[in-house]
Amino acid sequence: MSLVTERAPYAGRASVRQWWTNGNALPYLLLLPSVVVIGVVILIPFFEALQYSFTNSSLLEAGTFVGFDNYTKLLSSKDFWNAFRFSVIFALANVVGCYILGLGLALLMNMEMPFRGFFRVALLLPWIIPSVVSIVSWRWMVADHNAVFNQIIQLFGGRPIFFLSNNDWAQFTVVLIKIWRSFPFMMLSLLAALQGIDRSLYEAAALDGATKWKAFWHVTLPQIRDVSIVLCLLMTIWSVNDFDTPFLLTQGGPANSTENFVLLAYKYTFARNDLGTGAAISFVTLIILMVFIVIMLRRQREA
Structure with missing residues (x-):
């Protein structure tokens, strides 16, 4: 028994040495710089912001510990629930709009048609153009009654529409431009997912007498379901965290009707000099997104 217990540590060291000399440690060594960078760039600011959310800090001074006061103040604030409502509308409309438009165009671009390569490149332009350039250009076209779209409306005898001054029209415009940028x-x-579907599935469906609509419903959609769920999750995260579109178009107005969580955090942090509440908004947003993602992924596994 004593020989076994004395040799066990040596055998363990020998196995570790053999594992190291066989090159098994190389992938971990190659990943180590990335892990260090992630730890420095993401984790340290993350925990710093979490610490700030429990203080009454400002941009000029560290402040003192106040516990959950920032969170309770936030959840009882009208501004927070207004931002929550618009964030839900903004994310839901963007995901649905982008998916319907993106899937329709992906199906079209997957067909044999003249100049297909040109159209594929042209449809990527809204995504390729820098956000500042595209959003400011849209603002110039819809900003006031003399803007391009209102001139076209008046040319056909209509009355000018104040796209960025009316609450409902401002929300519609912000969502529409976000869809244009994201689809x-x-x-x-989705085009990449469609091209990965085995063509024999469509041939088998045709032999069974399935129409194009039935083949789309029973073959295409199930085959791209997992990709679609991941894309919708990513689009939801990007929509909730979108700062450029509402800020450059309306800065959250009119009357905070287009203010989402990110703009609210910006307003508290930089306009009201309340770093603690601004950090609390960020973590409430993180919790909401995490709960949503967990629910969606669990349903995906159960389906």
């Missing part, structure tokens, strides 16, 4: 990513990803 190319959805289209490109």
Whole structure:
């Protein structure tokens, strides 16, 4: 028994040495720089922001520990629930709009047609153009009654529409421009998924007498279901965290009707100099997104 217990540590060291000399440690060594960078760039600011969310800190001073006061103040704030409502509307409308438009165009681009390569590249332009350039260009076209779209409306005898001054029209405009900017990513990803479907499945469906609609419903959609769920999750995260579109178009107005979580955090942090509440908004947003993602992934596994 004593010989066994004395040799066990040596055998363990020998196995570790053999594992190391066989090159098994190489992947971990190659990943180590990335892990260190992620730890420095992401984890340290993450925990710093979490610490700030429990203080009454400002941009000028560290402040003191206040516990959950920032969170309770936030959940009882009208601004928070207004931002919550618009964030849900913004994310849901963007995901649905991008998926319908992206899937339709992906199906079209997957067909044999003249100039297909040109159209594939042209449809990527809204995604390729820098967000500042595209959003400011849209703002110039819809900003006031003399803007391009209102001139076209008046040319046909209509009355000018104040796209960015009316609450409902401002929300509609922000969502529409977000869909215009985001659908190319959805289209490109779904196109790749469509091209990966085995063509024999469609041949078998045709032999069974399935129409094109039935083949789409029973073959295409099930085959791209997993990709679609991941794309919708990514689009939801990007929509909730979108700062550029509402800020450059309306800065959250009019009357905070287009203010989402990110803009609210920006307003508290930089306009009201309340770093603690701004950090709390970020973590409430993170919790909401995590709960949503967990529910969606669990349903995906159960399906």
